[in-house]
Amino acid sequence: MTKNKNFIKYFKQYEVSHIIAMIKNGGKDPLTCSVRFENKLVVISGTTSGIGKFTAMKYASMGADLLCINRNEEKTIEQKKEIESKYDVKYDYLIADLSKLKDIHTAADQLSKMERPIDVIIHNAGLTLSKQQLTEEGFDFVFVVNYLSSFIFNYKLMEKLKNQPSARIVMNNSEGHRFVPWGISLDDLHWKKSRYTGLKAYGSAKLAQLLSMHIFKDKFAGSNVTINSMHPGAVESDTGKDNGRLYKWYKRNVLEKMLRPTDIAAEALYYLGVSENLEGISGKFFSLTTEEIPSPPAWDIDEARKLWDVSLNLSNLNEY
Numbered sequence: 001m002t003k004n005k006n007f008i009k010y011f012k013q014y015e016v017s018h019i020i021a022m023i024k025n026g027g028k029d030p031l032t033c034s035v036r037f038e039n040k041l042v043v044i045s046g047t048t049s050g051i052g053k054f055t056a057m058k059y060a061s062m063g064a065d066l067l068c069i070n071r072n073e074e075k076t077i078e079q080k081k082e083i084e085s086k087y088d089v090k091y092d093y094l095i096a097d098l099s100k101l102k103d104i105h106t107a108a109d110q111l112s113k114m115e116r117p118i119d120v121i122i123h124n125a126g127l128t129l130s131k132q133q134l135t136e137e138g139f140d141f142v143f144v145v146n147y148l149s150s151f152i153f154n155y156k157l158m159e160k161l162k163n164q165p166s167a168r169i170v171m172n173n174s175e176g177h178r179f180v181p182w183g184i185s186l187d188d189l190h191w192k193k194s195r196y197t198g199l200k201a202y203g204s205a206k207l208a209q210l211l212s213m214h215i216f217k218d219k220f221a222g223s224n225v226t227i228n229s230m231h232p233g234a235v236e237s238d239t240g241k242d243n244g245r246l247y248k249w250y251k252r253n254v255l256e257k258m259l260r261p262t263d264i265a266a267e268a269l270y271y272l273g274v275s276e277n278l279e280g281i282s283g284k285f286f287s288l289t290t291e292e293i294p295s296p297p298a299w300d301i302d303e304a305r306k307l308w309d310v311s312l313n314l315s316n317l318n319e320y
């Protein structure tokens with residue numbers, strides 16, 4: 001019932017011009033930034049493949065030190081060796097499985113206690129699962145990795161970031177937030193009542209992240225901390241590697257023919273993190289580097305407030 005009510009509410013807010021803009025933006029190249037980022041620290045999650053890997057390389061090539069948050073230690077050590085041998089930068093890392101609340105809290109606490117300022121945080125780790133998996137807590141896996149982990153990091157880092165001269169948070173979101181045009185189902189975030197599909201779960205998690213952005217933007221108001229989200233383009237990566245044979249066949253034979261090179265996503269994530277054109281810009285959604293209006297459910301501030309309370313509760317955090 002709630003779903004239908006929201007769907008009608010949102011449906012009335014859809015504008016054809018926004019959809020046309022989204023399609024056009026998908027074919028654009030990102031703006032690039034040639035400013036170097038020496039002696040700065042960039043935190044990136046999920047750098048062991050795809051967009052995160054290219055983004056780590058891009059920031060390192062521009063002189064930034066990295067702190068990567070990954071679940072696979074072997075791949076991370078390999079990457080550390082590669083990047084430190086190629087560029088004169090420091091590569092530190094934290095090992096955390098971002099589907100595990102305990103790991104997320106531990107990593108977030110470690111970051112929040114660091115003395116060194118974090119100049120840019122890129123929440124990149126994410127996945128799609130065509131068949132549902134649950135976390136140790138019984139939460140939807142995709143919801144936790146794609147959304148709740150970034151929520152906990154942002155929340156626990158608020159004080160540190162606000163006390164720094166400046167910081168930028170960039171969330172690697174997706175046009176996939178449009179897969180749930182009826183909005184977020186706050187009473188069924190883990191798909192216990194309605195049928196799970198990979199698209200709905202992914203869309204819902206990305207939508208949740210966009211909704212959280214509005215509240216974080218307000219929490220950071222008056223400081224030099226900004227928070228923005230982006231769609232990285234439909235680019236080559238390992239995404240979907242945990243899915244079944246049907247998805248892999250579809251990816252190999254259909255999707256891959258339409259994908260763009262991964263470096264456009266890395267260029268965009270560099271631009272959004274570093275370019276002076278983004279100075280003071282917060283609470284926006286970009287397709288690569290073009291500002292875009294997300295779907296109507298992503299602007300529902302009442303739902304964003306409710307989701308905020310639910311997220312605090314799920315994360316065992318208290319509002320302060």
Ligand SMILES: NC(=O)c1ccc[n+]([C@@H]2O[C@H](COP(=O)([O-])OP(=O)(O)OC[C@H]3O[C@@H](n4cnc5c(N)ncnc54)[C@H](OP(=O)(O)O)[C@@H]3O)[C@@H](O)[C@H]2O)c1
Pocket residue numbers: 045046047048049050051052069070071072075096097098099100123124125126127145146172173174175231232233234235236237238239240241
């Ligand atoms: N590729 C696209 O066209 C596209 C489009 C829209 C949005 N995105 C978004 O872009 C981001 C990066 O995806 P990608 O396409 O580059 O996919 P990818 O190649 O599969 O990379 C995903 C990264 O996230 C990490 N990760 C996944 N689950 C994790 C967990 N539980 N704990 C810690 N790290 C975890 C992976 O680590 P492992 O190496 O250990 O698996 C990997 O480093 C995602 O948020 C995705 O939703 C991608």
